[in-house]
Amino acid sequence: MNERKVAVIVGGGPAGLTAAVELLDRTDIKVIVCEQDPVYVGGISRTVNYKGNRIDLGGHRFFSKSDRVMKWWNRFLPVDAAADAAIDVTYQRSTRALTEGLARTTGGEGDAAMHVRPRKTRIIHGNRFFAYPIELSLDTLTKLGLPKLLRVGFTYVWATLFPRRPETTLEDFFINRFGTELYGTFFKSYTEKVWGVPCSSLSAEWGAQRVKGLSIMRAVLHAARKVARIGPLSGKSVETSLIKQFLYPTLGPGQLWEKVCDDVRARGGEVRMGVEVTGLRRDGTRVVEATLRSADGTVETQRADYVFSTTDIRHLMRMIQPEPPADVLAVSDKLEYRDFLTVGLLLERPPLDKDGTPLADTWMYVHEAELTVGRVQLFHNWHPRLVAEPGRGWIGLEYFVQEGDSLWTMDDRALIEFGRREFEALGFAQGIAVLDGTVIRQKKAYPGYFGAYERFGTVSGWLDGIENLYLIGRNGMHRYNNQDHSMLTAMTAIDNIVNGVRSRENIWSVNTEQDYHEEKK
Numbered sequence: 001m002n003e004r005k006v007a008v009i010v011g012g013g014p015a016g017l018t019a020a021v022e023l024l025d026r027t028d029i030k031v032i033v034c035e036q037d038p039v040y041v042g043g044i045s046r047t048v049n050y051k052g053n054r055i056d057l058g059g060h061r062f063f064s065k066s067d068r069v070m071k072w073w074n075r076f077l078p079v080d081a082a083a084d085a086a087i088d089v090t091y092q093r094s095t096r097a098l099t100e101g102l103a104r105t106t107g108g109e110g111d112a113a114m115h116v117r118p119r120k121t122r123i124i125h126g127n128r129f130f131a132y133p134i135e136l137s138l139d140t141l142t143k144l145g146l147p148k149l150l151r152v153g154f155t156y157v158w159a160t161l162f163p164r165r166p167e168t169t170l171e172d173f174f175i176n177r178f179g180t181e182l183y184g185t186f187f188k189s190y191t192e193k194v195w196g197v198p199c200s201s202l203s204a205e206w207g208a209q210r211v212k213g214l215s216i217m218r219a220v221l222h223a224a225r226k227v228a229r230i231g232p233l234s235g236k237s238v239e240t241s242l243i244k245q246f247l248y249p250t251l252g253p254g255q256l257w258e259k260v261c262d263d264v265r266a267r268g269g270e271v272r273m274g275v276e277v278t279g280l281r282r283d284g285t286r287v288v289e290a291t292l293r294s295a296d297g298t299v300e301t302q303r304a305d306y307v308f309s310t311t312d313i314r315h316l317m318r319m320i321q322p323e324p325p326a327d328v329l330a331v332s333d334k335l336e337y338r339d340f341l342t343v344g345l346l347l348e349r350p351p352l353d354k355d356g357t358p359l360a361d362t363w364m365y366v367h368e369a370e371l372t373v374g375r376v377q378l379f380h381n382w383h384p385r386l387v388a389e390p391g392r393g394w395i396g397l398e399y400f401v402q403e404g405d406s407l408w409t410m411d412d413r414a415l416i417e418f419g420r421r422e423f424e425a426l427g428f429a430q431g432i433a434v435l436d437g438t439v440i441r442q443k444k445a446y447p448g449y450f451g452a453y454e455r456f457g458t459v460s461g462w463l464d465g466i467e468n469l470y471l472i473g474r475n476g477m478h479r480y481n482n483q484d485h486s487m488l489t490a491m492t493a494i495d496n497i498v499n500g501v502r503s504r505e506n507i508w509s510v511n512t513e514q515d516y517h518e519e520k521k
Contacts, residue, residue, distance in 0.1 A: 006303050008290045009033045010277045011310030013043025015473030015486040017260045019308045022494035024267050029306065031269035038274035038295055040254060041261045043310065044445060045483050047254025050438045052388030055344050055396055057442055059363050059377050060253040061246035062114060064484035068491065070102070076259040077249055078103040083116040112259065114247040115383060120360050123186060124426065125367040132365055134186055148181065155179030171199040173207035190367045193374050194400045195338055195450070203449040206480060250385050280307060280320050285467050308493065310473035312337065312444050313459060328462045331455045335478060336448035339403045343419030346436040347393030350380055351428040359428065373397045373422045393432065397422060403443055412439040447478040464504045485511040
């Protein structure tokens with residue numbers, strides 16, 4: 001009788017846990033998920049609990065153009081029975097209700113549910129609010145003013161007639177779609193705040209993955225749809241950046257991944273918390289063994305017939321023995337990342353708009369050059385249950401940083417005070433007291449599209465040559481994937497194993513096409 005094969009999954013984020021479920025569903029492979037965090041599962045998609053107030057790192061909308069992902073989420077969290085079933089979503093030129101084909105709660109699931117939540121996202125620029133993405137509305141045109149509006153129109157026409165070729169940098173990408181005036185107003189400063197480097201040093205690939213399909217023409221078409229009263233949740237016919245409603249778990253994204261973790265364990269899979277994979281021993285083109293280190297320092301070796309890695313590639317390459325070729329390591333060692341921190345502020349009441357009404361935003365992009373904060377999340381608007389005490393305001397000021405820089409190393413108390421001052425500078429405090437605060441730091445939140453990235457193919461090509469190693473997820477692939485993209489890379493990897501496909505091409509293709517591997521009907 002053949003011994004049961006073992007899959008070691010390096011990381012418990014969306015991709016790692018999705019791989020675990022898919023393996024248990026479709027194979028007889030033993031699953032061992034190694035989650036380095038001792039408390040939380042979900043990676044960047046975890047929900048941090050601070051005194052009953054929950055923080056969603058970065059904000060995770062549960063909407064995907066992939067039916068497969070939507071149904072996968074629904075398997076673990078049904079849709080709230082009270083949710084509006086009339087909200088339409090367009091799939092392949094046909095329209096249906098958002099919740100059609102999705103399981104609804106019966107009332108016995110308690111908090112374990114998805115809710116339809118409204119999205120309101122705005123840009124703060126020049127002490128004014130603008131819609132995000134930029135809409136060619138009367139409000140936007142009025143705020144821009146005639147002189148700027150003429151410059152926007154002229155530079156857009158110029159970019160259309162004389163686009164930058166080849167389109168190599170992110171600056172090229174933005175200018176070709178928006179013109180130099182709109183690029184300088186709404187894209188340049190914020191993007192450089194995120195990455196800490198000029199847009200001219202960033203690869204255009206980041207734009208292709210994060211804002212693919214958006215342009216002034218798309219904005220015009222979207223405005224026309226709104227005038228024609230076409231459904232607000234416009235699904236596969238509209239870019240994901242334009243979607244106005246989304247599904248969201250009662251207690252944040254971590255609630256889903258905790259349910260998934262429970263499912264994996266209930267079916268005999270292992271999810272080991274506080275366990276780090278420190279070594280991968282290979283024999284030729286196969287990994288044969290993994291070294292695991294527990295939080296208490298205990299070290300063990302584990303046979304590995306398959307390895308799925310969601311950890312950052314720079315770290316992964318250094319754990320492989322015998323070590324990769326020197327020229328490949330020279331590239332992976334220089335891959336760069338951007339780190340992230342959130343300052344959570346508990347307010348005595350929700351913050352107010354400048355007209356005195358409660359802010360309805362889920363999040364805001366801060367394009368004010370004099371402020372360091374990049375985004376503001378209003379967690380009480382994502383879902384009221386993210387706040388422990390009803391009636392309180394619960395916000396997160398998000399900073400894009402580099403590990404070791406002045407913000408990263410600032411004392412938590414000083415950071416909370418710094419965040420409070422920036423919140424006041426935005427004009428929303430209006431005498432609202434800050435009752436409490438916390439700081440959450442996230443290393444390697446964003447894989448960098450600069451530096452050695454232009455030679456990344458050298459690294460990915462060598463890793464693809466290891467027969468039983470699968471790179472999945474955001475850091476696992478050094479690609480700025482959303483939660484659903486990360487899940488799709490894991491699903492595709494298991495598809496390949498089940499179907500005997502050796503190539504990794506279809507995994508790398510996830511999030512490069514506009515309809516990224518949606519399920520065909």
